[in-house]
Amino acid sequence: MTEQQGLENSFKNRIAAWPLWARLTSLAALVGIAVLSSKWLILFLLIALGLWPIMVLLGLGVLVLMSKSRGGWPWMKDWLKARLRQLAVPALSVLAALVIGGLLIMFTDQVVYQTIGEGQIGKGIGMGFANLGRAYVALYQGALGSPIRIVSAIFQAIGGEGIKPILGAVRGPSDSLVQSVPYIFAGLAVALGFRAGLFNIGAEGQIGVGWLAAVIIGFSFPGLPGFIHLPLAVLAGALAAGLWGSLAGILKAKTGAHEVITTIMLNYISFRLSEWVLCGPLEDVQGTCRTKEILSSAYLPKFLEHPVTMHWGFMVAVAAAAATGWLLFKTTWGYEMRTVGTNPDAARYGGMNVAKTYVLAMLLSGALAGLAGVSQGLGITHNIALGFSAGYGFDAIALALLGKSNPVGVVGASILFGALRAGAARMQSLAGIPTEIVQIVQSLVIVFIAAPAIIRGIYRLKDDDSESGQTVFSRGWGS
């Protein structure tokens, strides 16, 4: 053990030696400081995202400093190699998917076809590349903003023009993070299910149930102070969706019914029932199929002014990821879930209550998915309308795979998908490319992640044994 690690450990030990109240108070103090200065923290986060190359360089600088005391370049080389190995397949998958998406953009254009048809092949291909360039620049700017604009806005702010220009410049990163909020929740939901050996395809329906419940509570109690109303709405959404999801868990535990079938069917049941509720009893204005607006006391507060739409949902999502990680890897329940997920027979033999674990896992998974709907309902739309399902629940499967069912990985993958979604919106308005290209890219990413052999073949990577231990879900239907 090197000296540095020893120091770190002793620091950890010293904190662990504090009495509980002291640890809790200091944690609360830290959270308090973070909340009070949240506006500035978020602004910094957004700028950092927009200027990510600088941040990467800074990170490398920190790494160099750290490596000084740990054995210099060889240590750093190993560290970087390990990270690259972990990221190689996901990153190359995303790259390959973006390239194929690019080809689709290039070769699905009327004008390009016409030009090539007229015999000017070179010109046609050139136009294709021009289209592609325009589209992907718009995608980048929609997702991460324009770095030049951010830098100039910072200088303007230093020059005394206030933070207004910065707010305009970091709109891209903010949109990406806002879009990533439902992704994080839904991805965590599916990942938690994966860990327990359950394939929760029902996230889409659970999102709707949670959204609806939160909105109902949101418009129901006028006069309630925000600090009661908001948590109440959030909890109601999570609870409703959790109970809805746990139906599949109960069915699996009691009868052995395969959760893929039951969650698909529960999805469609919830869609039909929501059609009835939204166009019937809860419809606000005849013919709109939309509920009332929620009261402002149930709004998820925003950090900054327009056009930055970042709301507290993002913080809750990150906290939920931390909580999920803690639950899965540091608690008995999590241990039981992971054991049941790896081998239910062994778990049963070892004295674990498999039935209870299935129900619990589906309850938690449903609750997490519900929070995705809650964050949309209380943070963005402030109501729920017909056609609310935007495919988050299905994309979540990709996220859980991409993040290897690891909360940190899921957050990373969600921010990536959120960025793609935010960028796609801008790409549509600037370059006229339909946002569905993102869906195509996402499905290709799943293919490549799920079949690493394809990616290895394309890039001629060496085989890596560490990835063969994937969970198997398809143990047959029904009985």
Add this chain to the structure above:
Amino acid sequence: MSVQAQPIDTPKTTEINRKDLIIALLFLIAGGLILVLGGFGTQTGERSIFTDNILGELFSFASRSTLYTAGSVCILIAGLRLIRALDSIKSLLTWGAVFLLLFGFLVWITSGTRLNITGMIQSMLTAATPLTLGALAGILCERAGIINIAIEGMMLSGAFAAVAFAGVFDNLWMGLLAASLVGGAMAAVHAVLSIKYKVDQIISGTVINILAAGATRFLNLRLLEPAGLSSPGQLSAIRIPLLADIPIVGPIFFENSPTVFAMLILVVIINYVVFFTPWGLRMRACGEHPRAADTVGVHVNLTRYVSVIVGGLIAGIGGAYFSLDVVGAFEDNMTRGQGFVALAAMIFGNWSPIGAFMAALLFGFADAIQVKMQILHPVLPFLNVFIPHEFLQTAPYILTIVVVAGVVGRSRPPAEEGKPYEKQ
């Protein structure tokens, strides 16, 4: 070793009795409800009249007394089902009771009005068409051992291809052909991913669904709409001379759109191929016990490829139903989850073509009734409310959960489904 998930701690010995008891109880409740509907949901002297387009009035029932009879017989059957001596005709009794319940419901909603029964059966058959075709695709795939939740995606891409190629070739039949081929191509992707690359079959199916939803929309916006090709028109009905003139049966079976005919023919063919030919036997062996099939010289993976791709070809035709039959144009996500109802029909029909067709007809009935109810607005007695038609739309899904959970009768999937096969 059996891989089916066994129900967790349910003692086997008492299960049969409990199951019969539950069914009897359900029939008892349903029969009671029919009696209540008869007593309080109809007026004295009201008649339910079933008609036909050509023949006019076919049957006329006195609503109240018919409902009383149907309800009482149902309750009687509930009792009979518990008698051991009648075990041999148990399923007959069950189907009889189900029929009576549906009939009773029909009589109740038409009480005081008329119902075009031929039209009703026609719309039932039409609604059942994509479900049956999708279910057939699922059966071929799953009987060979590959899980198929990608029916929705295959049908959607088929629906798109039908419109695209019908427009390009200016010929609807080319559209139908292309729909089938593109459905097959999607199935081939599923097959390669799950057989060659051994991707988890549920993940592979999900990929097909997401890809189909995204790609059809993207290509529609980028290619079809700018070129003005997205509405080529509808397939016209085919009328078989003479046979179509038979009253009632004629209009139902012999005057239909090509997809309905394709469905009816394929049900018969697939049922024959799967259960009565050597190839069908080999295919089922690949799903039940691939190792044994391999030992006697069956090419397991080849058989699986063929089954999955043929399934895709059929699902593609099911997709063409949506675009070329119903609307005559392509709309975003126009299959609207019917692929998953097809999956439900497959499970409900116990992985058999005829069974799936029956299940699809039942779901089609729910659909047809639901449309009728939006017109007739029957009022529930006591509660004085309309039954929201969305409730009836959930029926296929609820029935499927009930069947999968094995509350009333259990369906049995192929044993080795979902596992990639590796030669040793």
